[in-house]
Amino acid sequence: MGERFERNQSTEILLLGIGGAGCNIVDQVAGTFNTKSIPYSVDVFAINTDRQNLQNLENTTETIQIGRKGRGAGSDPLKGRRLALEAIARGELNVIKHNDEKEYDLIIVVAGLGGGTGTGAGPVIVENLRDMFPEAVILGILIYPEDVESGIKTDIARQGLAEYYRLLDSVVVINNGSIVNPNMPIAEAYKLADEYVANTIMTILNISEDYGKPNLDFNDIQKALEPPDRGRDDNLSKFAFISTFEVPSANDIQKVYELLNTKKRHLSINSLSGARTLLVGFFHTGKNLTWEKEVAVVDHLKKEIIIAGRSPYVKIGDFTKNKDHMLERVHISVIVSGVKPDSYILNALAEAKAEQELEEILKGFQDEGGI
Ligand SMILES: Nc1nc2c(ncn2[C@@H]2O[C@H](COP(=O)(O)OP(=O)(O)OP(=O)(O)O)[C@@H](O)[C@H]2O)c(=O)[nH]1
Ligand SMILES: [Mg+2]
Incomplete structure (x- = not known):
C-alpha cells in the first residue's frame, strides 16, 4: 500500500513524482523520511513511462508505469499525454485512491519540464487527481530546464508550464538555469536544484507536523495554498x-x-x-x-x-x-x-494565454507595473 509514513493524525498528504526528475526527487525525499524516521502521514508515489527509472528508485515502493513498453516518452509531450490518457482509461491510476479509502488534503506534484512525461503526462494526471480527490489542494513543484539545454526543450517547458498553471492550485517553479554554474558538473547542479525541491516539501511537512505556541498548522498552509x-x-x-x-x-x-x-x-x-x-x-x-x-x-x-x-x-x-x-x-x-x-515565467504564460484565466492574471501583473 505505498511507501507510507504514518502518524496519528487525520491530515493526509500525497507526494507524487512524475517523469524522471520528479520520480528521482520524491524518492530522495522519501529516503530522508526513512533515515530520520520522521513519522509523517505521507504517501509517496512515482509515475513514469521509463521502467528503468522506476526500478532504480530506492525508497519508493509504490510506482506506476504508464505505457506498456517502459521506454520513456522520448521528450515528446504528446506521447507522454497519450500514454497517460490510456493508463487512466485502463484505470491504472486508481491504485492511488487505495480502494476508495483515501481523501487527500494536500497533493504535492513534482515534475521536471522539457521532457515528454513530466510535461505531457503530468497535466493529464493532475486533472485525473482533481476528479479523484475533489477536496484536495494541489501544489505543483516544477523544475524549469536550464537555457543550455536545447531551444526545443524550453519551448516544450513553456507550454507545459502554462498547462500545469491552469490546473494547479499553487505553483512553485525551481529554476535549474539560475542554479547551474558553468563550472559545475550538471549532476551537481541538479543536486542543488533537488535540494530546493526537498526544502520546499519539508517546509510544508515540518509546519504541519510540529506543534508550536503560537501554532501554525496544516489548515494555515491549506488556506494559503488554496486557489x-x-x-x-x-x-x-x-x-x-x-x-x-x-x-x-x-x-x-x-x-x-x-x-x-x-x-x-x-x-x-x-x-x-x-x-x-x-x-x-x-x-x-x-x-x-x-x-x-x-x-x-x-x-x-x-x-x-x-x-x-x-x-x-x-x-x-x-x-x-x-x-x-x-x-x-x-x-x-x-x-x-x-x-x-520572474519575467521568463510571465512570458511563458503570455505565449500560451489562450485561456481567459491566464489573461486575467497577466492583466493583474500589468496593473502592478508587471511584465
Ligand atoms: N533538478 C533536476 N532536474 C532534472 C533532473 N533530471 C532532469 N531534470 C530536468 O528536468 C527536465 C525534464 O527531464 P526528465 O524529468 O528527465 O524528463 P521526463 O519527464 O522523464 O521525459 P521523457 O524522459 O522524455 O519521458 C530536464 O530538461 C532537466 O532540466 C534531476 O534529477 N534533477
Ligand atoms: Mg524520462
Whole structure:
C-alpha cells in the first residue's frame, strides 16, 4: 500500500513524482523520511513511462508505469499525454485512491519540464487527481530546464508550464538555469536544484507536523495554498514562495535577508509584493530567539509585500525544539502565496494565454507595473 509514513493524525498528504526528475526527487525525499524516521502521514508515489527509472528508485515502493513498453516518452509531450490518457482509461491510476479509502488534503506534484512525461503526462494526471480527490489542494513543484539545454526543450517547458498553471492550485517553479554554474558538473547542479525541491516539501511537512505556541498548522498552509478567490482577491497569482532558511544562531537572524534574494532567484520569484498570505514559522531551541527578533523578520517580509496599502494575511508560529542537533541554529520557514514570478515565467504564460484565466492574471501583473 505505498511507501507510507504514518502518524496519528487525520491530515493526509500525497507526494507524487512524475517523469524522471520528479520520480528521482520524491524518492530522495522519501529516503530522508526513512533515515530520520520522521513519522509523517505521507504517501509517496512515482509515475513514469521509463521502467528503468522506476526500478532504480530506492525508497519508493509504490510506482506506476504508464505505457506498456517502459521506454520513456522520448521528450515528446504528446506521447507522454497519450500514454497517460490510456493508463487512466485502463484505470491504472486508481491504485492511488487505495480502494476508495483515501481523501487527500494536500497533493504535492513534482515534475521536471522539457521532457515528454513530466510535461505531457503530468497535466493529464493532475486533472485525473482533481476528479479523484475533489477536496484536495494541489501544489505543483516544477523544475524549469536550464537555457543550455536545447531551444526545443524550453519551448516544450513553456507550454507545459502554462498547462500545469491552469490546473494547479499553487505553483512553485525551481529554476535549474539560475542554479547551474558553468563550472559545475550538471549532476551537481541538479543536486542543488533537488535540494530546493526537498526544502520546499519539508517546509510544508515540518509546519504541519510540529506543534508550536503560537501554532501554525496544516489548515494555515491549506488556506494559503488554496486557489485565489476571484470574487474576493485582486491578486490572482497562484505562484508561491515556500522555503526554510537556516541561520547559525538567533544573533545572526538578519542573515535571512541576504539568503532571501538568492532563494527568490532560484524559486523564480521576482518579488513578494502584493502577496495574499504570509506564514512564518520559527524553529529553535528556545534560548535566545526573542519575540522582538521574530517580529523584525516578519516586518522585513511584510515591508516587501505591502503595496498600495494592501496588507497580506499574516500568521506566525514559534516552535521550540529540544533537539541536540539544532544547537543554537534557527530555522525560519516562510510560506508566501500570491507572489510575482520572474519575467521568463510571465512570458511563458503570455505565449500560451489562450485561456481567459491566464489573461486575467497577466492583466493583474500589468496593473502592478508587471511584465
Ligand atoms: N533538478 C533536476 N532536474 C532534472 C533532473 N533530471 C532532469 N531534470 C530536468 O528536468 C527536465 C525534464 O527531464 P526528465 O524529468 O528527465 O524528463 P521526463 O519527464 O522523464 O521525459 P521523457 O524522459 O522524455 O519521458 C530536464 O530538461 C532537466 O532540466 C534531476 O534529477 N534533477
Ligand atoms: Mg524520462
